[in-house]
Amino acid sequence: MLTSLASHLLCSWFVFLLPCYSTFKALSRAPAPGELEVICMYWAVIGAFTAAENSLGPFVSWLPFYWELRTLFLLYLSLPQIQGSTYLYKSYLEPFCRTNEAELDAGIASAASNFFHFFQSRMSGITDIFFSALNKAPITKQPQANGDRVSTNAY
Secondary structure (H helix, E strand, C coil): CHHHHHHHHHHHHHHHHHHHHHHHHHHHCCCCCCHHHHHHHHHHHHHHHHHHHHHHHHHHCCCCCHHHHHHHHHHHHHCCCCCHHHHHHHHHHHHHHHHCHHHHHHHHHHHHHHHHHHHHHHHHHHHHHHHHHHHHCCCCCCCCCCCCCCCCCCC
């Protein structure tokens, strides 16, 4: 529990907050040549790691020393002295994406299309149910005559 808390604090600071501020600084002025490229490589590797961790996390987070190893790996990626994210991007992520670019593009387009059609069909079903319920519901409130009062006595 304590190592998980320490890991979250270290990662929040070194992996997200400081690189976020560095990105702000680079975008708010004319960046040095190659600075934006390094920042983009960092965020691409962090995005890939976050997606993998969110997918596999429930299966591996119970392993011994998971939080310690995760923290060390994220520090390896984020510390500018080591440039771990640049190495991983150029060695693994870029070649993988370049080799599988057509399949990745087709998969993303298919997933977006499937999601849109799924969402559209569900919304259509919900609106059909809603309007059919409106059309079949009896009107319970009827206009009252001037002197008539409705008794609300309940026994």
